[in-house]
Amino acid sequence: MLLVEDDARLALLLEQLLHAEGYDTVLARDGQRALHEGLTQEFDAIILDRGLPVLEGLDVLxxxxxRGVLAPALILSALSNxxxxxxxLDRGAEDYLGKPFDIDELLARIRALLRRHRSTVPTLPLPQGALDTSSRTVTTRSGDTVDLSERECGLLERLARRPGQVFERDDLLxxxxxxxxxxGVVDTYVHYLRKKLGRDCVKTVRGIGYQLGPLR
Structure with a gap:
């Protein structure tokens, strides 16, 4: 879980609270760091303050x-009218809780957020359209449907869940x-994906590996 809070005392309290409930957390204390973590790691949920240094919380979201990050977000902010x-909510949050807050209510909202997110059909944005991981199909912007093999879908899903991250071949392997x-099997399946979806679906980062092609 990505926890974004610039107040040191509250951040420590929230970290301890979430750890006690069994959640692993990554803490970001400013908006730029939150953006970096959100683009390079995969999180089940984001707990996000608004009044952050460097970059405001809603701008981060x-x-x-x-960039295609779909992790559900709960805004936790003193701006609560x-x-x-x-x-x-209009800027992309799934829930919003004002400060000061009741701890039991916060935990209940987090549980509800995770339940709702896990019950939705996993559809991930792609440069060419969207990937439905449940049916292993890509729906293109023109409305066509492209079927993928299990390994093709697995590779594309890995890239699409972290669209800002560059993956080394060994990581993907x-x-x-x-x-x-x-x-080399990674290169082979990248070739298969490009043949089905076009070269822009996967970007080669020379000397490192691959990342999802740029979202439009």
Whole structure:
């Protein structure tokens, strides 16, 4: 879980509270760090303050959504009048809780947030359209449907869940092809994906590996 809070005392309290409930957390104390963590790691949920140094919380959330990050977000902010809550929800948050808050209510909202998110059909944005991981299909912007094999879908899903991250071949090999020994199998399946979806679906980062092509 990504926890974004600039107040040191409150951040420590929230970390301890979430750890006691069994949640692993990554703490970001400013908006730029939150954006970096959100783009390079995969989180089950984001707990996000608004009044952050460097980059305001809603701007962080907007940029994450624009880059295809789908982790559900709960805004936790002292800006809590109706207009503030409406703005937060319209900018991409799934829930909004004002400060000061009741701990039991916060935990209940987090549990509800995770339940709702896990019950939705996992659809991930792609440069060409959207990937439905449940049916292993890509729906293109023109409305066509492209079927993927299990390994093709696994590779594309890995890239699409962290659209800002560059993956080394060995990382992709271990995550998607655990029974294979040769990293060249990653190159082979990238070729298969490009043949089906176009070269822009996966970007080669020379000397490192691959990342999802740029979202439009």
């Amino acid at each position: 907007t940029r994450l959504r624009d 109706p207009a503030d809550r409406v703005e937060g 271990g995550a998607v092809f655990p029974d294979a020994d040769d990293p």
